[in-house]
Amino acid sequence: MAVKFFGQFLVEKGLVSRDSLLAAIELQEKNNLKLGEMALSMGYITPADIERAHNAQMSKDMKLGDLLVEMGILSATQLNGVIARQKETHLYIGEALVQVGAFSAADLQVHLDAFKADQARYVSNGIELPVNLPNNAIWEMTADLTYKMITRVLDLQFRTEKCAVISSIAPACMLAAMDFSGDVNARYMISVSEGMQKSIARAILSEPSVENEPVEVLEDTVMEFANVVCGNVAAKASQMGIVMEINPPETLHPPQEGLPVPNGFTALSFPIHIMDGDRMELILLIKD
């Protein structure tokens, strides 16, 4: 019930053993050459060139291939040739599992179909953002996945409002916040009303009533909802080639006057109206 990659789906379902998957990953690691290794095997560069480029990478935030071209070590045509060879010779995890004898080629297709059906619910629907930001596709996917998790995890019906840029974060019962780092620098926040906090707690704890639960448990359930969404966002982002690290969630209590948006950040608000009148809001603070 989460965003997964194929090998994980197979192990979780008990369709292949952990040891078979590790053997297949080892085979992939031997077979799938990194860009520098492939350029080396094609005779375009030397080990000393790779070392020079890696040293240069410490002061320049560039991909190895682009850097090799900029340094005049590889031509753009050679770089394209290396990337094309990487694609042609890439061994996918399913094929690697067949090669290590985990299952037959015919079984592979059956498992791939089951995997696609399982993941179909996480295919992103288009969400329009009001501004152009770095990695716009990631933020559209984040909002979309949040909506999907409200349905799947909380089992709530809701209506969304159009996304808007905001200059301050409105007061609310509480906010659950998580920071993204890696290829992006942003903060994910879920703001909830008191009633919404209880709805989330009932769903997460699978309890019909949470009236006697301490505040720390109620707040923890909202943080856990944010944690589940952000982990799945990071998984989806990794499928899109973007590295997103997440830090443990924290609780915030905005004052009556609201919280200002920090300088250098754009704040996007996605208001969400729950059918019984409760309200939640997804807020993304994205570094410009």
Add this chain to the structure above:
Amino acid sequence: MKRVLVVDDSLSVARQLEKIIAESGDFTCVGHAKNGAEAIRMNHSEDPEIICMDMNMPGMDGLTALRTLSVMDKQVKVVMVTSLGGVGDKFTEALKLGAKNVISKPFEAEGVLRILREL
């Protein structure tokens, strides 16, 4: 009944797992640790057969604790529980460090118990 230690900084996830374990009929929960260091201490004091451990915790995280546990205790079977399960590198790293499987959040009782019963 097999003895299970739950390790998670989230009270609500620990509650969810403890409920699933208690209602299974096959497993019993022997305690709840809130971070990796506490997990290592409770592995010694409670002697669980299975540890269900969160990957992303403040203080000592799950992967660091897994690395230590795989050296200190060859018998205990560790299953990681994480919302980051879908990130291929994290999943592979957990298996390479000795985790028997990874439970992705959000999870359902049926999926958790299937994984625990297969250990």
